[in-house]
Amino acid sequence: MARLLIVGGFLAAVFWVFSIVDCAVQPATRHRGVRKPVWLAIVILIPVIGGILWFVIGRRRANDQGVTRTLAPDDDPAFLRSISKTEQDARIRRLEEELARLDDETDEGPSPEPRA
Structure with missing residues (x-):
């Protein structure tokens, strides 16, 4: 049971750091809802839930911006x-x-x- 908690904590920490880095490196045009500094604060202050919110709500996908793939x-x-x-x-x-x-x-x- 203790190993499971350690592994889960490690995975949560990795996800939290990945969320912070992803939020920080995205250009301001790829943020939905609130501005980039607010998203960074949400992700940092609410570790796992903030990262989930970032990926579900805050991060704009390339196809959300009207970017279309051109075809030959x-x-x-x-x-x-x-x-x-x-x-x-x-x-x-x-x-x-x-x-x-x-x-x-x-x-x-x-x-x-x-x-x-």
């Missing part, structure tokens, strides 16, 4: 639906020709066979 046109379903099948085929044909041309430019031809 070939990966964007809306773009692919907007072009016709013939346009897709023509685009693929152009890309294949360009790849073949680039491949030919980088090839130096067959290597000569070593002479004995």
Whole structure:
């Protein structure tokens, strides 16, 4: 039982320190609710519960800020639906020709066979 308390206390201390560091290094734009110094005070003064509150309520996720992942046109379903099948085929044909041309430019031809 004593070991369990020691391990639990150690884990709580690690979580508390991690919460303080995470709260301190986040830019001010990633804090929700109150300002950064107030969140730091909450996390420091209320050790485990403050850290839980920080991660649940206070820490703004990247996707909460309107940050969207940009897709390449070939990966964007809306773009692919907007072009016709013939346009897709023509685009693929152009890309294949360009790849073949680039491949030919980088090839130096067959290597000569070593002479004995």
